[in-house]
Amino acid sequence: MGAAAYxxxxxxxxxxxxxxxxxxxxxxxxxxxxxxxxxxxxDTTDAxxxxxxxxxxxxxxxxSKATTDGSTPExxxxxxxxxxxxxxxxxxTVVSAQTNTGTTGAxxxxxxxxxxxxxxxxxxxxxxxxxxxxxxxxxxxxxxPTAVKKATTKTAEESTTSVAARTVQSVADPTSALQSTxxxxxxxxxxxxxxxxxxxxxxxxxxxxxSVDTTQPTATTAPESPLTAVTRLVSNVxxxxxxxxxxxxPTTPAQPPLIWSLLAFARKEFDNFFAALAxxxxxxxxxxxxxxxxxxxxxxxxxPRPAFxxxxxxxxxxxxxxxxxxxxFLPNNTSQRFSIWGTDVGTMWDNGIPDDPSxxxxxxxxxxxxxxxxxxxxxxxxxxxxxxxxxxxxFLVDGMSIPDGEWLNGNMFGxxxxxxxxxxxxxxxxxxxxxxxxxxxTAGISLPTPGTRFGATxxxxxxxxxxxxxxxxxxxxxxxxxxxxxxxxxxxxAPTSVRYNQSWSGNxxxxxxxxxxxxxxxxxxxxxxxGRQGAAYLSRVLPKDILDTTKYEYYxxxxxxxxxxxxxxxxxxxxxxxxxxxxxxxxxxGVASAGNTVSEMSVQYNKSLNKxxxxxxxxxxxxxxxxxxxxxGAWSTAKTILTQxxxxxxxxxxxxxxxxxxxxxxxLYWNLSLWSQYNVMLMRTDLTKV
Amino acid sequence: MRKTTLAIGVITAALSALPVxxxxxxxxxxxxxxxxDLAGVMTWPADVLTPLVCVDGQWQALTAPQPPNDRWLxxxxxxxxxxxxxxxxxxASGQWTATPLEPGTQCRAEQQTVVSPxxxxxxxxxxxxxxxxxxxxxxxxxxxxxxxxxxxxxRSPS
Numbered sequence: 066m067g068a069a070a071y072x073x074x075x076x077x078x079x080x081x082x083x084x085x086x087x088x089x090x091x092x093x094x095x096x097x098x099x100x101x102x103x104x105x106x107x108d109t110t111d112a113x114x115x116x117x118x119x120x121x122x123x124x125x126x127x128x129s130k131a132t133t134d135g136s137t138p139e140x141x142x143x144x145x146x147x148x149x150x151x152x153x154x155x156x157x158t159v160v161s162a163q164t165n166t167g168t169t170g171a172x173x174x175x176x177x178x179x180x181x182x183x184x185x186x187x188x189x190x191x192x193x194x195x196x197x198x199x200x201x202x203x204x205x206x207x208x209x210p211t212a213v214k215k216a217t218t219k220t221a222e223e224s225t226t227s228v229a230a231r232t233v234q235s236v237a238d239p240t241s242a243l244q245s246t247x248x249x250x251x252x253x254x255x256x257x258x259x260x261x262x263x264x265x266x267x268x269x270x271x272x273x274x275x276s277v278d279t280t281q282p283t284a285t286t287a288p289e290s291p292l293t294a295v296t297r298l299v300s301n302v303x304x305x306x307x308x309x310x311x312x313x314x315p316t317t318p319a320q321p322p323l324i325w326s327l328l329a330f331a332r333k334e335f336d337n338f339f340a341a342l343a344x345x346x347x348x349x350x351x352x353x354x355x356x357x358x359x360x361x362x363x364x365x366x367x368x369p370r371p372a373f374x375x376x377x378x379x380x381x382x383x384x385x386x387x388x389x390x391x392x393x394f395l396p397n398n399t400s401q402r403f404s405i406w407g408t409d410v411g412t413m414w415d416n417g418i419p420d421d422p423s424x425x426x427x428x429x430x431x432x433x434x435x436x437x438x439x440x441x442x443x444x445x446x447x448x449x450x451x452x453x454x455x456x457x458x459x460f461l462v463d464g465m466s467i468p469d470g471e472w473l474n475g476n477m478f479g480x481x482x483x484x485x486x487x488x489x490x491x492x493x494x495x496x497x498x499x500x501x502x503x504x505x506x507t508a509g510i511s512l513p514t515p516g517t518r519f520g521a522t523x524x525x526x527x528x529x530x531x532x533x534x535x536x537x538x539x540x541x542x543x544x545x546x547x548x549x550x551x552x553x554x555x556x557x558x559a560p561t562s563v564r565y566n567q568s569w570s571g572n573x574x575x576x577x578x579x580x581x582x583x584x585x586x587x588x589x590x591x592x593x594x595x596g597r598q599g600a601a602y603l604s605r606v607l608p609k610d611i612l613d614t615t616k617y618e619y620y621x622x623x624x625x626x627x628x629x630x631x632x633x634x635x636x637x638x639x640x641x642x643x644x645x646x647x648x649x650x651x652x653x654x655g656v657a658s659a660g661n662t663v664s665e666m667s668v669q670y671n672k673s674l675n676k677x678x679x680x681x682x683x684x685x686x687x688x689x690x691x692x693x694x695x696x697x698g699a700w701s702t703a704k705t706i707l708t709q710x711x712x713x714x715x716x717x718x719x720x721x722x723x724x725x726x727x728x729x730x731x732x733l734y735w736n737l738s739l740w741s742q743y744n745v746m747l748m749r750t751d752l753t754k755v
Numbered sequence: 756m757r758k759t760t761l762a763i764g765v766i767t768a769a770l771s772a773l774p775v776x777x778x779x780x781x782x783x784x785x786x787x788x789x790x791x792d793l794a795g796v797m798t799w800p801a802d803v804l805t806p807l808v809c810v811d812g813q814w815q816a817l818t819a820p821q822p823p824n825d826r827w828l829x830x831x832x833x834x835x836x837x838x839x840x841x842x843x844x845x846x847a848s849g850q851w852t853a854t855p856l857e858p859g860t861q862c863r864a865e866q867q868t869v870v871s872p873x874x875x876x877x878x879x880x881x882x883x884x885x886x887x888x889x890x891x892x893x894x895x896x897x898x899x900x901x902x903x904x905x906x907x908x909x910r911s912p913s
Contacts, residue, residue, distance in 0.1 A: 409842070437842065443801075443835060444899075450872030491873045500871040502840040502896055529872075532839045532896070535822035539842070686819070712805065713819040713843075740820050740843060741804040 365401055368394045371742055373711065376464070383754035384688075384707045388464030390736060391435070391454070392744040393442075397467045403454070403481045403489040404440040404447055407743035410506060411435050411454075411736035412667060414580070415721040416552055417511030417521035426468075426478050427457045431721060432553050433467075433736070434506035434525055435745065438489065444743060449491035450503045451527065453553045454481050459722055461734045465747050477552045492547075492556045493527055498563065499542040501529040507544070507665060510580035510588065512608045514550070523549040524611055525556065526578035528595070531566075536713070537597035537664065537686075541566045541576045544592075546612055559612040564640075566595060571619065571640030574602040579668040581677065581696065582608075589668070589696040590617070591646070597664035597682065600645035603697055605635065619643035620697045647679070647691055647700040660689040660703020665716040667735070668696075672728030674752065680717040680735060685709060688717045688737070690755060706750050712741030717748070725752050780905060782830050783807055783814040796907065798828040799836065799845070806845065823847040825910035829862075829902040838897025840869035848897055850911040853889040855904065862889040862906035869896045 370376065371394065374386040391408050393400030400406045411433050418428045433454040440446035455478065458466045471479030472486040484490035493504045506527045514522040529542040546562035549555055564572035575592030579601075583589050587605040603620040610616035621642045623633030636642035648663035655661050666681035676692040679700070683689050689703035707714070716738045724730025733750045782800045783789065789796070789809035798814070799806040806821075807814040809828075820843040827836065827846065836845035853862035862883045867875045875898050883889030883904075893900065893910070902908055 443804075444837065444841065445835065448873055448875060448898075494873075495871060502869040502898075503872045533842050533844050534839065536820035536843050709819060711818045 367398045367401065370394045374746070380710065380748075381705075381707050383752070384748055384750045387461065387734070387747040387749050390433070390465055390467070390745040390747050392742065396464050399454070399467065399489075400440070402467075402469060402487055403452075403483075404485075404487060405435075405438050405452070405454075405481075405489055406441055406446065407444060408435040408438040408452070409738035409740075409743060409745060410665065410716045410718065411738065411745040412506055412508055412665075412716075412718040413720050413736060414509040414511055414523075416455075416523060417513060418519045418552060426476065428478055428519065428552070430455045430457045430478060430552070431465075432509060432511075432523060433745075434509055436505040437503055438491075439743075440488075447488070449489070451491055451493050451506050452481060452489040453492055454489070455479065455553070461720065461722070461732075461747065461749070465720070465734075477554045482554045492549075492553065493525070493558065495529065496558055498545070498558065498560075499529060499531075501531045501542045502533070503530045504528070505530060508578040508580045508590075508667070510582065510611075512582075512588070512611065517550045519550070519552060523553050523556075524580070525549070525553075526580065526590070528576050530595075534596075539596055541595040544572075544576045544578065548612065562612045562614060564614060571602075571643055572614075574599065574643055575604065575640060577665060579666045579679070581668040581670060583696055584670065591666065591668055591679075592643075593648075593663050593666065598662050598684075600648035601663045601666065601679070601681075602643040603646045604640070604643065605696070614638075614640075620646060622646070622697070646696075646698050647703075648681075656684070658703070659683055659685070659687065659705050660691065665718070667717060667719045669719050669721065669723075669726050671726050671733070671752075673725040673731055678719070678733070680706075680719055682715050682717065686714065688714065690750075704755055706755055707737075707748070710739070712739045714739055720747075780830050782832065783809075783828070785814055785816040787814050788812055789814050793828065793907075795824075796826045796828050797824045797845075798830065799834045801832065801834070827902065827908040829904055829906050829908065831903070831905055833901045833903040835899055835901050837899050838866075838868075838893060840896045840898040844897075846893055846897070846900065847910065848893045848895045849913050851891055851893050851908055852911065853883060853891070853902075853904070853906040853908045855883070855886050855888065855906050857905050858886050860905045861885045862904040862908075863902070864889070864891055864908075865901040866894050867898045867900075868894045869898050875899075 370389060371392075374380060376388045377385060379385045388396055390397060390411060391399045391405055393406045399408075413431050413433050416428075416430050416432050418430070420427045420429045433456060435452055435454065436450070437444070438449040438452050440448075454467050456465050456467050457478075458464075467480045469479060470481055470483045470486065470489070471477070472483050481489035482492055493506070495501070495504060504527050506525050509523060509525040511521045511523050513520060525547050526544060527547060528544045531540045531542045533539045543563050543565045545558055545560075545564065547556040547558045549557070564570075564575050566573050566576055574594050575590070576595045577593045579591040581589050581591075583605065586608070588608050588611055590604045590606065590611075592602045592604065593599045604617045605620070606613075606617045615638045617640070618635040618637045619640050619642045620635055621631050621633060622644045624631045624644065631642070647660070649655070649661060650658065660681070660683045662684040664682035666679055668677060668679045670676075671678045671692075674692060676694055677696055679691050679693075680688060683703065683705075686709040687705045688707040689705050691700045691703050693700040714737055716736070718736040719726065720734040720736070723732060723734040725733045731752045733752055735748050735750070737746050737748050738744070739746055781787075783798050784800065785803070785807055789812060791812065793809040795809065797806045797808045797817075803816065805817045806824075807816055808821075808824075809815075823839075823844050823846050825847075827834070838844050838846055839848060851864075853864065855862055864881045865878045866881070867878050870876050879894070881889060881891040889906075
């Protein structure tokens with residue numbers, strides 16, 4: 066055990082740094098000894114785990130994993146098989162998916178264990194007046210903090226791969242890019258936010274907030290460990306080597322993409338190496354995958370990031386661009402690793418699977434569902450209608466990292482379900498349902514299902530697009546829910562969840578979705594009509610019935626006319642009864658008000674605000690935020706947090722592990738799609754500045 | 756040896772006497788002028804992220820997605836546009852006509868439609884005679900169309 070277990074990793078790192086240094090110094094190609102870079106032998110690999118030590122502090126828990134049995138680099142959890150899986154569900158709907166792992170139980174509809182605190186009524190019930198409990202939902206994500214790892218990560222990145230980006234950002238005047246936001250009425254009290262304790266926060270946030278609960282240690286205030294000092298020393302050396310590259314002098318040589326590729330690899334190795342030494346869980350378990358990354362980095366240099374937006378760039382008073390999630394560039398290089406040059410949407414949810422201490426990787430992840438995906442520039446090449454990415458990154462200040470894929474080794478926690486070692490595959494297929502032109506994920510949620518393979522089932526709502534029209538306009542065939550019991554590797558469309566887009570049916574208002582688990586145990590499912598011109602409607606259902614549209618209840622705010630009146634309340638199996646809960650407020654002023662129409666949206670319960678929060682794009686293509694004490698409202702007026710940007714923005718999808726969502730800070734992280742780049746960005750909003 | 760040298764000389768002379776293909780017009784770039792008859796026309800050079808539109812006598816880059824346009828310019832190299840099988844389509848299905856802007860130009864369109872999500876059809880090619888207009892149907896569920904030749908593509912009013 067001990068350092069010997071990391072020799073292979075150090076070797077890879079040495080190669081990356083050796084070659085990188087040679088390039089940086091401009092003296093030709095380094096003749097690095099390739100001996101350390103060869104795949105680690107079984108006795109030097111880091112993958113296997115036979116012992117676990119949990120170290121608990123006041124606020125964080127770090128699982129230490131140790132390797133004693135090197136003969137099994139990758140624990141195989143299931144029988145592995147390659148090929149195509151064809152699944153037939155009850156009514157004949159066939160779902161085919163090429164899979165790299167054998168699965169069991171995927172065709173069985175999972176049973177739910179969670180029960181709501183109150184049984185729903187069969188008929189209309191009065192409008193609920195209870196406010197949500199202050200306790201968080203039981204499914205509140207609890208990612209494993211890796212304070213030392215992340216502190217190291219930040220140090221390493223700032224001194225290596227992000228030198229140019231950070232330098233550019235520091236040169237630019239952030240205030241020049243500021244855009245005014247409309248003053249809108251009632252919203253969260255900043256004082257309440259500021260009083261929230263911070264266990265995960267950016268330096269920027271730390272500088273802005275004076276009221277910090279000092280009794281809770283944070284990553285930024287923890288005593289410096291010897292490992293951190295070593296990391297800083299190495300980083301300083303790297304910074305010194307790279308210093309000429311950060312300049313813009315005429316004598317400065319052009320920045321070779323190769324060095325950025327190698328340094329990106331080096332950064333990842335630093336993350337893993339120091340995280341492992343410090344007892345954290347490394348995301349990249351497979352030494353083969355690590356070598357693959359190194360080989361890819363060396364052979365195919367990674368292009369630099371697009372010029373706009375620059376990492377860290379402030380785009381509004383409250384919101385800045387953090388970094389790219391997808392793209393053929395840093396930091397995730399999804400093109401080379403997953404054949405994802407471009408994609409969009411990126412709706413996220415906690416997979417609800419706790420870490421298994423007996424494995425070398427962290428099972429607790431965020432799943433990221435994306436829409437039309439292409440392997441080539443400008444939407445060319447291999448086309449997939451949808452796919453899944455995964456991330457276990459809990460420290461989002463420097464972006465959201467996506468681990469390498471895991472190919473044919475039984476590990477279902479790699480960066481994406483694959484159809485080749487470097488190709489993310491489509492996961493939802495139309496089966497016997499109308500095909501349409503594409504199947505776009507709109508929302509996801511994980512619910513506990515004891516007895517299933519990982520104890521949790523993933524549910525993903527998607528829309529079948531019949532035809533695209535002008536920006537913000539499209540028609541759908543239906544929406545439906547697919548489910549997966551293997552962390553998103555294989556999905557089955559539930560026929561009982563299909564909502565056809567028929568003009569005479571209230572289901573037309575539930576073509577795009579947003580899920581949130583209520584504090585009362587219900588799953589709340591918001592819906593909008595196809596396109597971006599409608600309002601948001603609300604339904605709820607017991608977790609065990611999420612796949613059965615007949616079991617849903619629909620919220621009606623109460624209507625009165627000359628001939629009839631409908632009391633406010635919930636109406637079972639009658640989607641036509643649903644009335645808007647926000648958007649389309651109406652009136653002459655409504656059209657011009659922020660948030661009047663609702664686009665792709667995401668809803669969360671925010672523990673720092675003690676409110677439900679929704680993000681969506683409005684009729685001006687601005688991103689707006691609303692809050693509410695209950696899922697049905699009343700929702701606050703919409704407040705713009707980000708106006709339309711060059712290139713076209715859409716689909717704001719909140720990250721479930723945002724500090725504000727977790728109740729540990731005031732930052733809200735969210736994915737946002739940029740049409741011109743056709744990729745997904747990670748954004749950060751400081752809720753104290755909204 | 757002398758015969759070989761002679762043969763090479765003859766071949767070289769013959770090749771050099773072949774007519775040189777006329778140079779294609781320069782691809783539009785943002786900020787470069789466009790003629791008034793192209794007002795409202797769009798084009799999409801391969802190396803830019805968003806289409807260019809001819810406004811006020813200049814090619815200007817779009818900053819946000821726009822509705823499908825009914826007039827597109829191709830200048831020699833292929834431009835790739837998307838139809839209603841993809842978000843924010845550039846062109847709508849219907850009847851289109853390609854008009855050559857030079858006497859010898861040949862207009863060519865290669866369409867691929869959506870078969871099912873993630874699956875495209877085989878390319879369907881429409882090609883006009885040199886210097887002659889090309890009439891074609893932009894297909895429903897069009898995924899992409901590659902337009903080539905120095906031509907103006909116009910959608911007929913439906």
